[in-house]
Amino acid sequence: MGKKFLIVCGGTGGHLSPGIAVAEELLSRGHQCALVISNKQVDSRLVQRYQHLDFVKVPGVAFGKSPAEIARFFLGFFRGLLAGSGIIRREKPDVVLAFGGFLSLGIVLFASLGGIPIALHEANRKAGRAVRLLKRFATRIYLPTGVRLSRVSVGTVRYYGYPVRKEFRRTPRRWAREKLGLPRDGFLLVVFGGSQGASALNGWVDSHCKEVLSEGMDIYCVRGLGKGAEGVLEEIDSRGQTRRYESVGFCDSMHLVLSAADLAISRAGAGSIAEMARCVIPSVLIPFPYASDNHQMENARYFEAQGGCIVLDQAYLENLFDEVVSIYRNPDFLDRMRENLIMIEDANRKEDLVADLEQVAADGPNQSWWRFWQKKPAPEGEAL
Numbered sequence: 001m002g003k004k005f006l007i008v009c010g011g012t013g014g015h016l017s018p019g020i021a022v023a024e025e026l027l028s029r030g031h032q033c034a035l036v037i038s039n040k041q042v043d044s045r046l047v048q049r050y051q052h053l054d055f056v057k058v059p060g061v062a063f064g065k066s067p068a069e070i071a072r073f074f075l076g077f078f079r080g081l082l083a084g085s086g087i088i089r090r091e092k093p094d095v096v097l098a099f100g101g102f103l104s105l106g107i108v109l110f111a112s113l114g115g116i117p118i119a120l121h122e123a124n125r126k127a128g129r130a131v132r133l134l135k136r137f138a139t140r141i142y143l144p145t146g147v148r149l150s151r152v153s154v155g156t157v158r159y160y161g162y163p164v165r166k167e168f169r170r171t172p173r174r175w176a177r178e179k180l181g182l183p184r185d186g187f188l189l190v191v192f193g194g195s196q197g198a199s200a201l202n203g204w205v206d207s208h209c210k211e212v213l214s215e216g217m218d219i220y221c222v223r224g225l226g227k228g229a230e231g232v233l234e235e236i237d238s239r240g241q242t243r244r245y246e247s248v249g250f251c252d253s254m255h256l257v258l259s260a261a262d263l264a265i266s267r268a269g270a271g272s273i274a275e276m277a278r279c280v281i282p283s284v285l286i287p288f289p290y291a292s293d294n295h296q297m298e299n300a301r302y303f304e305a306q307g308g309c310i311v312l313d314q315a316y317l318e319n320l321f322d323e324v325v326s327i328y329r330n331p332d333f334l335d336r337m338r339e340n341l342i343m344i345e346d347a348n349r350k351e352d353l354v355a356d357l358e359q360v361a362a363d364g365p366n367q368s369w370w371r372f373w374q375k376k377p378a379p380e381g382e383a384l
């Protein structure tokens with residue numbers, strides 16, 4: 001019989017995308033899902049493509065350091081707790097799966113009080129605040145390969161990687177380019193900065209696009225919502241060929257953009273990394289230097305050690321052009337990176353994660369909490 005899953009995945013594309021990936025897989029296996037997202041513009045924009053899924057918006061504010069931010073966070077937390085209690089009562093899920101972030105806190109606390117099994121997913125190679133806080137309530141914790149979390153029993157942890165949405169797959173480059181209206185031939189450099197865009201990368205493209213075009217590469221840049229002008233620029237390269245630079249805001253078809261690319265320049269969000277591995281796209285990663293606990297640098301260094309990318313610290317952005325040109329001129333190096341990416345991709349096993357979630361649902365409520373919540377006495381000889 002189908003089960004009901006509540007997936008808490010809003011706040012950023014890096015949480016929402018794997019939530020959508022898991023929801024679609026669960027639906028295809030006959031289960032029901034509701035996805036909790038935030039009021040942020042990026043959430044509303046990303047879900048437009050997935051009207052067949054059931055999204056529920058709840059308020060919430062990310063944690064900050066200034067007194068005003070902390071006050072706003074707690075206000076948002078209590079509003080989120082209230083909204084979360086309503087959602088849990090209405091949806092009556094068999095399992096809550098949370099992808100971390102500020103939205104998870106209230107809902108997970110409330111659900112675990114009701115004995116509902118909790119599964120947490122951490123995408124990054126340094127666990128975020130929400131997962132560290134909530135780990136003690138979890139029946140299951142999904143971590144990236146080799147990442148450890150202190151004071152968590154080994155039996156709770158599974159390593160299934162990052163669930164990638166089903167439209168991301170190895171697609172013929174020319175087909176993807178045709179769909180995007182891009183030239184079918186030639187070397188395409190794709191630049192993007194995760195779900196919110198990256199001003200530093202946009203700035204680099206703005207100041208270097210003519211040099212890159214002149215080298216013989218085309219450019220496709222996904223700037224992020226409200227992060228600069230969209231449009232097309234054409235230039236003649238050093239061999240007399242027309243080269244094209246296209247710039248867009250938010251993109252609903254990142255699977256096509258990645259499939260169309262020869263090389264990507266990106267931040268080091270866990271989702272972007274998993275999607276580049278799935279589409280077999282070599283990259284130069286410039287980790288966001290202010291990410292909490294510098295987790296993007298950890299993500300990027302691990303990926304680089306596996307041979308999937310080159311890492312460049314943002315402090316050395318002036319070297320990026322030379323780096324890109326030297327990769328462009330070295331097709332053997334690109335081929336080696338592609339071979340590595342095919343092997344790396346094996347770590348992302350969405351189907352195994354979903355099968356495990358089904359098991360968590362089949363095991364039923366957390367007995368001690370459940371009885372406590374329902375005020376039922378424990379069977380004789382069993383302490384609560």
Ligand SMILES: CC(=O)N[C@H]1[C@@H](OP(=O)(O)OP(=O)(O)OC[C@H]2O[C@@H](n3ccc(=O)[nH]c3=O)[C@H](O)[C@@H]2O)O[C@H](CO)[C@@H](O)[C@@H]1O
Binds near residue numbers: 013193296
């Ligand atoms: C600044 C910051 O802290 N960012 C974090 C955030 O990243 P962020 O939200 O940027 O997430 P990722 O890079 O992990 O993934 C971005 C997701 O948004 C999608 N997308 C992006 C742009 C676009 O125009 N259209 C679109 O659909 C991508 O296909 C991808 O699925 O969550 C990730 C997962 O916890 C973390 O690893 C990142 O460090």
